[in-house]
Amino acid sequence: MLSCKDFxxxxxxxxxxxxxxxxxxxxxxxLKECxxxxxxxxxxxxTIQVYRGTEPRAVPDRLKFRLLAALExxxxxRQKNC
Amino acid sequence: MADTAETFDEGSLIARAKAGDDTAFTELLTRYERKIYRLAKNITQNDEDAEDVMQEAFLKAYSHLDNFQGNSKFYTWIVRIAVNESLMKLRKRKSDKLVSLDEQVDTGEDLVPREIAVWEDNPEAQYSQEELRGILDKSVESLAPIFRSVFVLRDIEDLSTEETAEALGISIPAVKSRLLRARLQLREKLTRFFRRKGGNVLAFL
Structure with a gap:
């Protein structure tokens, strides 16, 4: 018999x-018995399902602009070095 | 439209990005930015850190694209970069007492459930989208970093046990043990919001 702790x-x-x-x-x-x-x-x-079902929020515009500027x-x- | 999913499949995007086509890299960024931002925010629990992590992760990915071998998914690769950056931020802040991701002795004593109550059939439906997000975010935030980071990678970002172990630099048994604890702690927290109201709590008997 399995104990609850083992389960x-x-x-x-x-x-x-x-x-x-x-x-x-x-x-x-x-599970049938307890x-x-x-x-x-x-x-x-x-609990797992409710988290898996959440869609990520949009990235704030300000952050996206900052990232794209840095990337650019x-x-x-890189193009200069090519 | 010529821009079908086939034209933009990940393999060809990466090949184009590696060959110097920057629009292909920007497309990869657009594909994953939301998930990487969520991951950074969930692990660091700090807006400023999450922004830095996201920026650093994509800049590093861009600069080191040649190192990406293509035997793992691009997403897993950039997740690994973002996790590293997030953990560095976490360690730097030292605001948490449990920042160490080292293995700990596992006694099993902390597994005993306190809240045992059935949930409403559709508990999410009782809250607005914003309220629900608030409940879920607060609950994750309250976990210790060693549990939080594993839960975020396994159950929110859907990485495998092996990928999670690799990204965090811990063993597979450690991932499993921490995931179990994280799940059980979150279950306790969510039970407070989602438990069945009224006298019908023993309806399962």
Whole structure:
């Protein structure tokens, strides 16, 4: 029998589906029997999903202009050396 | 339109950039600037540092494009540069007590969950986009840098365990152990916002 502590140690690999089939069967079984671990596993999975689903914000214009200006001077210097 | 995805596939963009076509490099920059800026901000937790990191990362990528071998993705390569720059900034500031990314003894005692409550079916829908971003950003910000950096690379930027280990210069077991802790800590924090309201918290039984 797997303890809750053993289950939690494997939780990340379990959610990433990177456990061996034998270990997965044991973890699946623990989930069926332990409501607390089921909640922790379910809400951890949702935690990952909510972060994976976020789109990055636009880069502020000021920063983009600064970056392009710096890049442009590098580009000019490179062309001179060619 | 002749400018199809095929014309602008990454391999040909890189080949053109290497051959001196600067518009190709600018196209690569446009493709990844948002993600690199997000990464820098998430790791450094400082606007000024994030801006410097982003600028340095793209300037270095441009200057060292010849070193890019093409056996990894361009994105992974520039992520590695940006992570290095971010960690240097973090160390320089020393505002965090836990800036060291060295391995630590793993006892497993910190894994015990405190908040055990089911979430609403669609917890994100209860908040506006801006509110949700605020909750997610604040929660990541509150993680110690050693956990935050791993979570950002694995679960926000979607790097593999191996790529994350390489970018941070730590072992694969360290990535896994820190990722687990980061995920569990974030789960606790988000549970405060997303838990099912009312008397139905044991609905799963």
């Amino acid at each position: 939690l140690k494997e939780l990340s690999d379990y959610l990433d589906e990177s456990t061996s089939p034998g270990a997965k069967a044991e973890l699946d079984q623990h 409501p607390n671990c089921w909640v922790v596993a379910d809400t951890t999975k949702k 001077s590098r580009m000019k210097a």
